[in-house]
Structures are given as C-alpha cells and as structure tokens.
Amino acid sequence: MSFTNETHDPQLRCWLQSAEEADCEFPIQNLPFAEFRRQGSNQAFRGGVAIGDQIVDLAAVATAGVFAGAAQQAAEACAAPALNHFMSLGKQAWSALRLALSRALRQGAPQEAAIQACLVPQDQAEYSLPCQIGDYTDFYSSVHHATAVGSLFRPDKPLLPNYKWIPVGYHGRTSSIAISGHCFYRPQGQTMSPDAAEPSVEPCKRLDHELELGIFIGAGNAQGEPIPIQNAEDHVFGLCLFNDWSARDIQAWEYQPLGPFLAKNFASTLSPWIVTLEALAPFRAPLMRPESDPRPLPYLHCASNSAQGSLDIELQVLIQTERMRKAGQAPEVLATSNFVHSYWTIAQLVAHHSVNGCNLRPGDLFGSGTQSGPNPQQAGSMLELSRGGKQALRLRNGESRTFIEDGDTVILRGACQRQGAARIGFGEVTSTVLPAKTLQSKTLQSKTLPAGQN
Amino acid sequence: MSFTNETHDPQLRCWLQSAEEADCEFPIQNLPFAEFRRQGSNQAFRGGVAIGDQIVDLAAVATAGVFAGAAQQAAEACAAPALNHFMSLGKQAWSALRLALSRALRQGAPQEAAIQACLVPQDQAEYSLPCQIGDYTDFYSSVHHATAVGSLFRPDKPLLPNYKWIPVGYHGRTSSIAISGHCFYRPQGQTMSPDAAEPSVEPCKRLDHELELGIFIGAGNAQGEPIPIQNAEDHVFGLCLFNDWSARDIQAWEYQPLGPFLAKNFASTLSPWIVTLEALAPFRAPLMRPESDPRPLPYLHCASNSAQGSLDIELQVLIQTERMRKAGQAPEVLATSNFVHSYWTIAQLVAHHSVNGCNLRPGDLFGSGTQSGPNPQQAGSMLELSRGGKQALRLRNGESRTFIEDGDTVILRGACQRQGAARIGFGEVTSTVLPAKTLQSKTLQSKTLPAGQN
Numbered sequence: 001m002s003f004t005n006e007t008h009d010p011q012l013r014c015w016l017q018s019a020e021e022a023d024c025e026f027p028i029q030n031l032p033f034a035e036f037r038r039q040g041s042n043q044a045f046r047g048g049v050a051i052g053d054q055i056v057d058l059a060a061v062a063t064a065g066v067f068a069g070a071a072q073q074a075a076e077a078c079a080a081p082a083l084n085h086f087m088s089l090g091k092q093a094w095s096a097l098r099l100a101l102s103r104a105l106r107q108g109a110p111q112e113a114a115i116q117a118c119l120v121p122q123d124q125a126e127y128s129l130p131c132q133i134g135d136y137t138d139f140y141s142s143v144h145h146a147t148a149v150g151s152l153f154r155p156d157k158p159l160l161p162n163y164k165w166i167p168v169g170y171h172g173r174t175s176s177i178a179i180s181g182h183c184f185y186r187p188q189g190q191t192m193s194p195d196a197a198e199p200s201v202e203p204c205k206r207l208d209h210e211l212e213l214g215i216f217i218g219a220g221n222a223q224g225e226p227i228p229i230q231n232a233e234d235h236v237f238g239l240c241l242f243n244d245w246s247a248r249d250i251q252a253w254e255y256q257p258l259g260p261f262l263a264k265n266f267a268s269t270l271s272p273w274i275v276t277l278e279a280l281a282p283f284r285a286p287l288m289r290p291e292s293d294p295r296p297l298p299y300l301h302c303a304s305n306s307a308q309g310s311l312d313i314e315l316q317v318l319i320q321t322e323r324m325r326k327a328g329q330a331p332e333v334l335a336t337s338n339f340v341h342s343y344w345t346i347a348q349l350v351a352h353h354s355v356n357g358c359n360l361r362p363g364d365l366f367g368s369g370t371q372s373g374p375n376p377q378q379a380g381s382m383l384e385l386s387r388g389g390k391q392a393l394r395l396r397n398g399e400s401r402t403f404i405e406d407g408d409t410v411i412l413r414g415a416c417q418r419q420g421a422a423r424i425g426f427g428e429v430t431s432t433v434l435p436a437k438t439l440q441s442k443t444l445q446s447k448t449l450p451a452g453q454n
Numbered sequence: 455m456s457f458t459n460e461t462h463d464p465q466l467r468c469w470l471q472s473a474e475e476a477d478c479e480f481p482i483q484n485l486p487f488a489e490f491r492r493q494g495s496n497q498a499f500r501g502g503v504a505i506g507d508q509i510v511d512l513a514a515v516a517t518a519g520v521f522a523g524a525a526q527q528a529a530e531a532c533a534a535p536a537l538n539h540f541m542s543l544g545k546q547a548w549s550a551l552r553l554a555l556s557r558a559l560r561q562g563a564p565q566e567a568a569i570q571a572c573l574v575p576q577d578q579a580e581y582s583l584p585c586q587i588g589d590y591t592d593f594y595s596s597v598h599h600a601t602a603v604g605s606l607f608r609p610d611k612p613l614l615p616n617y618k619w620i621p622v623g624y625h626g627r628t629s630s631i632a633i634s635g636h637c638f639y640r641p642q643g644q645t646m647s648p649d650a651a652e653p654s655v656e657p658c659k660r661l662d663h664e665l666e667l668g669i670f671i672g673a674g675n676a677q678g679e680p681i682p683i684q685n686a687e688d689h690v691f692g693l694c695l696f697n698d699w700s701a702r703d704i705q706a707w708e709y710q711p712l713g714p715f716l717a718k719n720f721a722s723t724l725s726p727w728i729v730t731l732e733a734l735a736p737f738r739a740p741l742m743r744p745e746s747d748p749r750p751l752p753y754l755h756c757a758s759n760s761a762q763g764s765l766d767i768e769l770q771v772l773i774q775t776e777r778m779r780k781a782g783q784a785p786e787v788l789a790t791s792n793f794v795h796s797y798w799t800i801a802q803l804v805a806h807h808s809v810n811g812c813n814l815r816p817g818d819l820f821g822s823g824t825q826s827g828p829n830p831q832q833a834g835s836m837l838e839l840s841r842g843g844k845q846a847l848r849l850r851n852g853e854s855r856t857f858i859e860d861g862d863t864v865i866l867r868g869a870c871q872r873q874g875a876a877r878i879g880f881g882e883v884t885s886t887v888l889p890a891k892t893l894q895s896k897t898l899q900s901k902t903l904p905a906g907q908n
Contacts, residue, residue: 134628134629135627135628135629137715138712140712150711153711154711160710160711161646162646162653162707162708162710165644165646165652165653166644166653166707166708168708168711168712168715169712169715170624170625170712170713170714170715171624171625171626171627171715171719172625173589173625173812174588174589175588175589175677175812175813175814175815175818176677176812176813178677184677184678184811185677185678185811187810187811187812188680188809188810188811189809189810190619190620190751190809192615192616192619198619198748199616199619199620199751200751201751201752201753201809204810223629223630223632223638223720223721224638224639224888224891225891226642226891247810250810253616253620254616254620254622255711255712255713256614256616257604257607257608257614257622257709257713258592258594258622258623258624258709258713258714259624259709259711259712259713259714260624260712260713261591261622261623261624261625262806262807262809262810262812265625265810265812266677266810266811266812267677267811294652297644297653297654297655298655299655352716353716355642355643355644355655355716356641356642356643356658356701356704356716356719356720357638357639357641357642357720357721357891358627358629358630358641358716358719358720359629359630360629361629364629434678437678437679437680437811
C-alpha cells in the first residue's frame with residue numbers, strides 16, 4: 001500500500017520512545033486531538049495532540065511560537081478551551097498543523113527540544129469534551145443492527161421500506177454527553193410490561209450500550225445551502241468512539257410515533273481523542289452495499305471518488321463488572337465489529353443531513369449508529385447479543401448478563417491496522433453505571449468509584 | 455379576580471403613554487424579555503424589557519446603577535449578549551428585577567428620568583435569539599393535533615396507546631432556529647409518492663407551519679437528578695411564540711422508525727419576547743383532561759397545586775401571501791386556538807423530561823407541540839386545516855392554499871386577556887418562505903424581501 005501523503009509514511013520514526021512501541025495507539029502517523037489539562041489543576045482546558053504516552057500541549061506550542069504561518073495560527077486556535085474555532089478553520093488549517101507536528105516529532109527534527117518542553121504525560125491529564133457540541137444527530141447506519149433491532153421491535157417488518165434509500169437519523173440530546181470515565185445513574189422511566197394493565201415508573205431493566213463512532217463536523221454550511229456529496233468529507237474533522245447508552249424498556253413504550261427520547265437522552269459517552277479523517281486515509285475500503293440493493297439517489301452517490309466509501313476501523317466492546325473490578329480481573333470482550341460494515345458512508349450522512357438546507361456547525365456531532373456486523377458475535381448492543389434479553393451471556397468469572405447491571409463498566413475500543421500502514425488507535429471510552437436514584441431517594445450516592453476501576 | 459402580587463395589579467399605571475393604550479401588548483403588568491440592539495448598529499446585543507412601544511435597555515440600566523441589590527445584579531446579568539446567565543439565576547432574581555422595573559415604571563416613580571434615558575423605541579430595534587439554546591425538545595401536547603395528524607398518517611390508529619400516559623416528545627435541531635423576520639428557502643428532500651416505484655428528491659410540496667408556544671428553561675438540574683413536579687415550574691423562565699416549520703411529504707417517508715428529522719430541522723422561528731411565567735400567573739385555568747382518561751402517574755401528578763394546570767393564552771395564525779403583500783392587504787387569519795386545550799401542562803413536560811435524570815440547562819427550549827383546539831377551525835397547521843391537502847382554503851383575495859407557498863409570510867400571535875386583568879401580549883413571530891434552491895442552482899437568490907413585507 002502506498003501512503004497518501006508524507007504524514008502517513010509507515011517508515012516515519014518519532015524521537016519519543018513510547019511512540020515507537022509496536023502496539024502504540026498514538027504513533028507519529030496518528031496525531032489525534034483532544035481538550036485536556038493537568039489533572040487536578042485549575043488550568044483552562046486546552047487542545048492537545050497525542051504522541052506515544054504523551055500529549056503535545058498546543059497552548060504551550062502556540063505561546064512558544066514553535067511553528068510559523070498557517071500551522072502557528074492553527075496551534076493558536078487550539079489553545080482555546082474548546083476546539084470549535086480550530087474545527088471551523090477547515091481542512092487546510094488542520095492539515096497544516098498536522099504536517100508541522102509530524103515534521104517536528106520526527107527523529108532529528110530541529111524542534112525536538114521545543115516540543116519536549118510542551119509535553120504532558122497522558123497519565124497526568126484529565127480531559128473535557130473536545131468542543132461545544134451545538135447539535136447531536138444519531139444515525140442508524142448499520143443495516144445489520146437495524147435488521148436485528150427491527151426484528152425485536154417489529155417482527156413483521158424489521159427493515160422499513162425507507163432504510164435502503166435514506167440514511168435514517170434523528171436528533172439527540174447534547175446536555176448529557178460526557179467524556180470517558182463518566183459514572184451515571186441508571187435511568188428510571190415509564191415502561192409498559194406486556195402483562196400489565198397500565199404503565200409504571202421504575203429503574204430501567206434493559207440498560208444497554210451502543211457501539212458507535214462519533215463524527216465531528218469541522219467547517220459548517222450556511223442555512224439553505226446543501227453540502228454536495230463530492231465535498232462532504234471536507235466538512236468532517238474526525239472520528240472518535242461513542243457509547244450511546246440506551247434504555248430499551250423505556251424506548252419500547254415511548255418511541256412511537258416521534259422516535260426515541262428519554263430512552264436515549266440520560267447519558268452518552270465520548271472518547272477524548274478525535275482521530276482526523278486525514279489520519280484515516282490509508283484505511284479506505286470499498287463499500288459493502290450489495291449490487292441488488294437500490295442505487296443511491298444522485299445526491300447520495302459519489303461516482304467520482306468511490307474510494308471514499310468505507311473505513312476499515314476495528315471496534316471492540318468490553319465489560320468489567322464490579323466483581324471483576326474487585327477481583328482485579330481485566331475487562332472481557334463482549335463483541336468485536338468493524339465500521340466497514342456500515343451501510344451508509346460518512347459522506348452520505350453529511351450530504352443527507354444538509355440536503356434540505358439544514359445548517360451544520362463546527363463541533364456538531366453525528367453518531368454513526370450502532371456498528372453491528374453481519375455475524376451475531378459482531379453485535380454492538382446487549383439487545384442484539386442477548387436476543388432481546390432472551391439469552392444470557394455467560395462471562396468467564398461465572399457471572400451472566402442479558403443487559404448492563406449496576407457497577408458494570410463498559411469500554412469501547414477502536415483501531416485501524418493494515419499491512420504496510422502504521423497502526424492508528426482511537427484509545428478507549430469507558431463509562432460506569434451507578435444504581436438508580438429513585439425520585440424519593442434523598443441520599444446522594446457516591447459519584448466516584450473505588451480506586452483502580454480500570 | 456384578585457391579582458397574584460403587586461406587579462399584576464390591573465390598576466397600575468405607567469408613566470409611558472404608549473403602555474397605557476387599550477390594545478397595548480406590553481403594559482406594565484407584562485414586562486417580557488428579549489435580546490436586542492439598535493437596528494443597523496454594531497452594538498453588542500443586550501437584554502431588554504418591553505414597555506409600550508419602547509424597550510428598557512437593561513445594559514444601560516445596569517451601567518447607570520438605577521437599581522440596587524438583587525435587581526441590580528439581575529440587570530447586570532441581562533447586559534450580556536445572551537440571557538442564559540440571567541435565566542440560570544432562578545425565580546428570585548427574575549422576580550426581583552420584575553418588581554424593580556414595575557415600580558420604576560409606575561406613574562410618579564422617582565426613577566422615571568433614569569429609565570427614560572435607557573429607552574430604545576421598538577421600531578428602531580433588531581432582535582437576536584434571546585439565549586444560546588443548548589438543546590431543543592419538541593413535545594406533542596395537544597391531543598387534538600395528535601389525533602388529527604395521527605388519523606392522516608395512521609388512519610387505523612390515530613392516537614397511539616402511550617399518548618395519554620406520556621407527554622410524547624422528541625429532540626429537535628437548534629442550529630436552524632431563527633428569530634422572527636426570518637426568510638428561509640423551501641427545503642428539498644426525499645419523498646415517496648404513493649404512485650412511484652422509488653423515491654425522488656424535490657422541493658417540498660407540503661410545507662406547513664406549526665402553531666406552538668416556546669418554553670424556555672431557566673434554572674437547570676444536575677444530570678441524574680429528576681425535577682419533582684411540585685418544583686417543575688420554578689425551572690421555567692417564560693414563554694414565547696414558536697413556528698416549527700414542517701415538510702409533511704418528507705416527514706411521511708422518513709419518520710419511521712426514529713421520528714421526524716429533515717422534515718423539521720430546516721427552519722423554526724421564535725418570537726423575540728419571552729413572557730415570564732410570573733406575568734402569566736393571572737391566566738391560570740383548570741386542566742381540560744376528561745375524567746374518564748387515565749390519571750397521570752404520580753411523577754406527573756401535582757395534587758397540591760392543581761391551579762398550576764393550564765394557561766389561558768389565545769393564539770392566532772395569519773397568512774400574508776406575496777400577492778396580498780404587493781396589494782398592501784393585511785394578513786388574513788387562518789386559525790385561532792388557545793393553549794388551554796393542551797393535554798399536558800408545562801410542569802408535566804418538565805417533570806417527564808427529567809424523570810430519567812436528563813439534565814436541563816438554562817436556555818433550553820421546549821416546543822409545546824402544535825396547539826390545535828377541539829374544533830377544526832382551531833387547527834394549528836395546514837395539514838389539519840386542509841385535511842391532509844384534500845381541501846383547499848379559499849383566501850379573501852381569491853387565492854387558495856392547501857399548504858404554504860413560496861412568498862407566503864406566516865404570522866403567529868398570542869395574548870392573554872381576562873376580565874379584571876391587564877392584557878398580556880406575546881407580540882408576534884413572522885417568517886417567509888423563499889423558493890427552493892436546488893442542488894444544481896448556482897445563483898444565490900436574494901435573502902431579503904421587498905420593503906414593506908409586513
């Protein structure tokens with residue numbers, strides 16, 4: 001495989017030793033962005049780029065004037081406590097900073113000492129949301145997930161007639177999106193048991209994770225100006241991991257006719273690191289859409305550049321129960337999948353979202369939808385893994401799960417790896433479920449977990 | 455009727471003559487909030503309160519130090535270019551400023567000259583959105599609308615089994631919410647004609663207004679902490695008029711299974727003035743829920759204070775077509791309704807939204823849902839007025855409408871009036887439809903209308 005530009009060259013060597021280790025998530029070819037500060041400090045959050053086990057503090061880089069021209073301007077934009085302005089600058093600015101960082105991090109680079117002075121160890125950092133998320137849209141782009149879930153909610157017609165024509169999506173809630181490490185209370189809500197005469201309010205019994213990619217919009221569009229699919233990816237800053245927590249029993253009772261609401265808006269969790277689309281360029285893959293399926297309508301069809309179809313991103317869901325955590329046992333894999341199975345591409349999501357003139361803004365977030373693959377063990381949710389709660393999963397320590405229980409930590413991981421390309425890791429996103437607080441409960445339960453949870 | 459506190463006293467007289475006229479929207483008992491600046495100026499937007507045909511510039515009031523204590527602090531918060539901080543201060547701060555303004559505006563008030571120096575005529579002002587809207591949720595609180603629309607989309611089951619148990623709602627888009635006066639392009643999108651073999655993309659043929667109230671959240675709640683219904687209204691800052699534009703043909707094809715998306719997110723329009731809940735206190739009305747309907751579940755039931763049920767707010771939809779505008783004809787009434795017909799109260803919307811621990815933030819917006827009344831002429835959308843497009847409305851000038859056409863301006867108005875209370879007006883919200891821009895179109899169409907559109 002040939003590399004796309006010099007920043008992708010797998011032969012590049014970084015002067016930082018930890019970036020040169022074989023299983024490194026953040027080698028010099030990755031360079032993902034986050035907002036961080038030194039743990040426990042009163043510093044303002046600032047943009048940073050991961051390299052090995054360190055973070056390049058971009059506020060420090062900007063102040064030191066390590067770069068010049070467009071890269072310096074971009075670093076200055078990253079000094080802010082949210083990346084929205086940097087995101088709004090567009091592809092050329094992102095590329096300029098990436099290239100400058102790539103060059104400054106290479107063995108023998110004259111900027112080594114200057115960058116060294118700007119490093120903060122990742123294990124001494126805390127992260128915030130990377131930007132102000134103006135709007136969050138959740139898509140439904142895995143046909144395997146849509147079919148599996150549809151068959152549970154609507155056995156007679158799992159896949160609705162619009163699925164293969166429209167990248168189905170709906171608006172979600174931004175206020176309850178938190179960064180990795182979040183502990184949240186099990187939601188309570190109205191549910192209707194099949195055997196009950198009327199609904200009741202109780203803690204969710206079917207709490208579920210959703211294995212998703214988060215997609216951050218960079219440059220936006222004006223209201224009334226659709227984004228043509230040919231340019232759609234120019235508007236995408238990058239990708240992260242996203243756990244879109246769901247309450248399946250609440251969802252089943254509330255979702256008609258206007259869609260999921262309280263079943264989804266109590267918590268969602270983002271990984272701190274945004275991997276840029278540029279870093280993912282070596283991991284393009286052909287679209288998996290069967291020939292017999294409808295050809296996308298022209299506004300969703302990009303004849304000129306079919307290489308911009310899928311992305312080969314390996315995804316993993318792990319669980320660490322409270323008992324595993326107390327026994328010092330490592331998290332256990334629940335499922336593995338790959339974004340390559342997505343029925344709709346990122347470019348199609350962007351083109352569809354804006355075809356009616358809807359304006360996207362820098363920092364807007366799309367969820368890809370749960371990324372289940374074609375095989376049952378590639379299911380990105382417990383709803384699918386347990387076949388609607390009918391079939392419990394047996395864990396190695398003897399525990400079993402149909403849905404997620406109190407004290408469970410769910411971890412999503414992602415990485416790209418291919419022959420002839422450097423590994424591009426996403427890091428991970430973790431979140432932990434606390435017991436429900438009932439409406440009556442006056443005792444505030446602890447929001448912090450015992451040390452050593454991870 | 456007795457008044458709730460001294461600011462409601464219908465006998466209060468203002469030293470400003472325009473506030474004393476019989477049909478005045480903004481008498482001394484109203485005192486609604488907006489963000490404004492002098493038209494065409496480069497001023498920062500700032501908070502203001504309407505009185506008669508003037509605006510009290512709260513940034514000027516704060517600078518001049520007209521008030522003291524809590525009222526002065528509240529005025530200082532209102533000097534900001536968005537009201538979020540003021541909203542976050544809570545009910546006591548809002549009341550303190552309201553009381554101070556009420557006293558300063560009364561005939562004989564010693565602050566008359568100081569306030570006079572802070573007045574800006576409304577016809578020399580331009581408005582912005584009143585706050586940063588973090589999240590927007592649209593409800594479906596009129597059972598008459600839900601039944602009428604449901605019977606068009608699902609003739610077999612117009613009202614779903616959850617309707618009388620759950621205040622049905624879903625998340626909407628904040629990026630495309632604009633302030634009154636907005637002109638927007640007719641959306642295009644995928645639709646599926648009943649007689650077509652496959653969908654096509656074209657300008658919306660069934661563009662519709664929705665007559666809603668906008669409800670602004672003041673003080674928020676922490677994630678995981680439901681708001682008990684007894685306190686729910688303490689979290690509500692105030693109400694405005696809201697036109698939630700809808701593309702019915704796009705909606706019909708896309709809305710299953712996850713709800714409306716592109717059918718709703720291209721444009722919504724807010725009136726500039728937020729009428730506080732405190733100003734609306736004299737217009738409480740008993741709930742209209744029939745005895746035979748299910749009793750709300752405890753978290754939605756407020757036994758202690760049933761007077762906090764409905765609000766008697768008269769609502770009106772008007773249309774001014776391009777032809778009417780050119781002929782200098784006044785807008786024509788399409789429908790009148792009243793918020794008193796709402797099946798769910800504002801307190802129920804707040805309690806339901808947060809029962810799962812979802813956090814509301816200051817400045818969040820709820821749409822009430824289309825406020826149709828029990829009679830067909832009280833329908834808050836064209837979909838209902840034209841019975842799904844089957845029955846055209848004849849306008850006085852000979853034009854007819856099934857849905858909204860290019861060049862049409864839709865105007866929503868609202869006011870409270872009762873024997874023994876001062877009239878509390880909402881002003882109006884107007885928006886105008888421009889012809890669709892097709893994806894191919896390169897010519898930018900004018901965003902401004904000929905002068906004298908209103």
